[in-house]
Amino acid sequence: MLPHSFVAVLSLSFAATASAGVTVLFQNDGNWTSHAEKPSALLVSSSGDAAADCTSYGESLLGCDEVQDFYEQLNYQKFIGSIPEDGLVWSGCNQSAAANDSGLQYTLCTNSAPIVDKVGPDFSIYPHVNASANGTTFEGLRDHMAFRFMGIPFAQPPIGDLRFKYAQPWTGSFVNATQYSASCMQFGSYNGNSLGLNPWGNSEDCLYLNVFTPEVPDADDTSALKPVLFWIHGGASTSGTGTDGNFDGASLASRSDVVVVTINYRLNIFGYLSLDDEAIPGNYALSDKIAALQWVQHYITGFGGNPNNVTIFGQSAGGGSVVDLITSPRAEGLFDGAIIQSGSKGWTKTQAAVAASIEPYIAPLCNGTGTARLECLQALSADTLLNLTSEGGSWSTVIDNDFTLDLHIAQIAKGRQAVNSVNLMLGFMPEEGQSLVYTALAPNLTTFREGLDALGPVSGGSFTEELATAILDSGLWVVGNETSSNSGATVYPDAYNASISVSSDFTLTCGGSQLASVGAASASFESMWVYNMERAYALPWYNPYGLCSFPVGQPDTPYYRCHSGDLFEVFGTYYLFDQPVRVPEDIYYTNAIQDMWAAFARTGNPNVDPEYLKVRGYDSTIDLFSNWEWPEFSTWSPRVASLQYPESSYTTLPEQQHCDVLLPYLSS
Known part of the structure; x- marks a missing residue:
């Protein structure tokens, strides 16, 4: 049984500095x-009366019988110095409260706020909380696991004469951050809320x-600031949103003690149009991401985040955006860590290539040049422009000698002085291509050639007849009982699996492997850590033929580790979509992934501090x-972490001989 006031239980070797504010205590197992x-509680630090502190949050002092539920959380607060060694924590057990030598007292209060456990809840029932930074007050919400501030503008609305212009800074003294904003203009799953993922709709005014x-x-307190994880969503640069429930940051923030930021950025024609002239040069989406990072530098201390400890991370096209930022001189000094999840080597094109792809569709509407053409395009309705994206266009970051200086791989190959200073982590899902091609390939595929032919249309034309011939001639992909004179051949049980392998390697894996190899050879990064995820949990709406996840209780059932099969693990948001625990290892693996991602954000190294794990009571990750241990990747030790639970292992970069065939055909 705990004493009435919680006293120091750890013998720490450093002098702790007291901090003031309010923390949600939630033991996220x-x-x-x-x-x-x-159980959830609030830890309030102030110079006032304990009971009054709780009342100010609409709560009461935590009862004696509930204090023991927060033993590990209080230990951890001492471990990080948020409570000093001589600090007493007051609860309903105490009749009075007194400040310590710092003038602060620490109070445990109830937290009656409900959990956010579905997409689009009634946010009016959640208690409000204010955060302040640099003269601006942000009114947000408290929930069961964390604080959330939603729909914060980071740039002026890119409408009117700001359409097809770089993001312009937002300023203001007050932000109501109690509701999500609209997503950016797009077609697909986030248009019309077809899958229940986007009840907030879409708008050209979307930079939140x-x-x-x-x-x-x-x-006034800037001590004990937390690492910031800055998320960039994927969606082929044409769809997606930072408000996607998959990326709700409450679970990751509570488990990992980090500040999570998720952003919107302009998509498709609105973010990527380039007409190869000074009036419409392109890279508007990249300017949005940089503007959001600049907002973080200016305001994140008000939310407990450390602007000098920012890690950008993204998946798929969001991973490609991470590569954009690593190589962009405009992003220098805005982050110090980067995680590329299934992001290949990024995607860049020349301004002329993007212009040529959209010119036939724009010319009938606006056929002038320069500023006159820009003004014509700015006068069109947003829906008119969006409709153009369904007809043509190639949406990519462009080489403009300003935001982007060269092809990403060429820039990275120039060495550390040519890229932003970062610790880098990157990795893959083994069968990315199964879900990427969705139903373009069917499991009853009869011939490998039929599969290769099907990849052309779903690749946007980049998978050519010439490439298909090169694949067949190489003898590296062997189906069933076929034979090959190539000693490096891989044998696949059927044409479907061989075709998925090609799709995975061509679309994502080979580009990512090339980035890792070139980055290591040129010593471009402060450190590099590479992984292959051997476990996956499919998004329920992105699971072609039901083959991207094993059934509940049947972990030995063969399945594909598909593209996006890592998102639930990183964010822990299964509960927003009523997903079951298939086996207990799902929980332990998710814990380990979140712990490793956070360790990388905290230190630049994904190996988790064992003392941190012990203090937090994170036994399953201790077992892993x-x-x-996760090996650092280098030319002399090119080992890759093979992530699984209960045992992780080691592997190498995948399919290198395959990549030798495919890479010459990869754009950018």
Whole structure:
């Protein structure tokens, strides 16, 4: 049984500095099926009366019988210095409260806020909280696991004469951040809320971000700031949103003690149009991402985040955006870590190539040049422009000698002085291509050639007849009982699996492998860590033929580790979509992924500090690291972490002989 006031239980070797503010205490053990029932409390630090502190949040002092539920959380607060060694934590057990030598007292209050456990809840029932930074007050919400501030403008609306212009900074003294904003203009799954993922709709006025944090510090306190994880969504640069429930940051923030930022950025023609002239040069989406990072530098301390410890991470096209930022001189100094999840080597084109792809569709509407043509395009309706994207266009970051200086691989090959200074982590899903081609390939595919022919249309024309011939002539892909004179051949059980392998390697894996190899050879990064995910949990709406996940209780059932099969693990958001725990290892693997991602954000190294794990009570991750560590990737030791639970292992970059055939045909 705990004493009435919680006293120091750790012997720390450093002098702790007290911080002021309010923290949500929630012992996130990763079991998403019971998040709503787990106890949650507030830790308030102030110079006022304990009971009054709780009342100011609409709560009461935490009862004696509940204090023991937060033993590990309080230990951790001492571990990081948020509570000083001599600090007493007051609860309903105490009749009075007194400040310590710093003038602060620490109070445990109830937290009656409900969990956000579905997309599009009624946010009016959640208690409000204010955060302040640089003269601006942000009014957000408190939930069961964290604080959330939604729909924060980071740039002026890119409408009217700001359409097809670089993002312009937003300024203001107050932001109501209690509702999500609209997503950016797009077709697909996030248009019309067809899959229940986007009840907030789409708009050209869409440059907003969201912040999830376990702590709102006192406005004057900048001690003990937390790492920032800055998320860039994917969607082929044509769809997606930072408000996607998959990327709700509350679970990741509470489990990992980090500040999570998710952003919107302009998509398709609105973010990527380039007409190869000074009036419409392109790279508007890249300017949005940089503007959001600049917002982080200016305001994130008000949410407990450290502007000097920012890690950008993204998946698919979002991973490609990470490569954009690593190589962009405009992004220098805005982050110090980067994680590329299934992002290949990024995608760049010349301005002329993008212009040529859209010119036939724009010319009938606006056939002038320069400023006159820009003004014509700015006068068109947003829907008119969006409709053009369904007809043609190639949406990519462009080489403009300003935001982007060269092809990404060429820039990285120039060495450390040519890229932004970062620790880099990157990796793959083994069968990315299964879900990427969706139903263009069918499991009953009869011949390998038939599969290769099907890849052309779904690749946007980049998978050519010439490439298909090169693949067949190489003898590296062997189906069934066929034979090959190539000693490096890989044998696949059927044409479907061989075709998925080609799709995976061509679309994502070979580009990512090339980035890792070139980055290591040129010593372009402060450190590099490469992984291959051996486990996956498919998004329920992105699971072609039901083959991207194994059934509940049947982990030995063969399945594909598909593209996007890592998103639930990174964010832990299964509970927003009523997903079951298939086996307990789903929980432990998710815990480990979040712990490693956060360790990388905190230190630039994904190997998790064992003392941190011990203090937090994260036993399942302790077990994973008991006889394994993640190796740093280099030319002299090109080992790749093979991530799985209960045992992770080591592998090498995948399919290098295959990549030798495919890479000459990869654009950018």
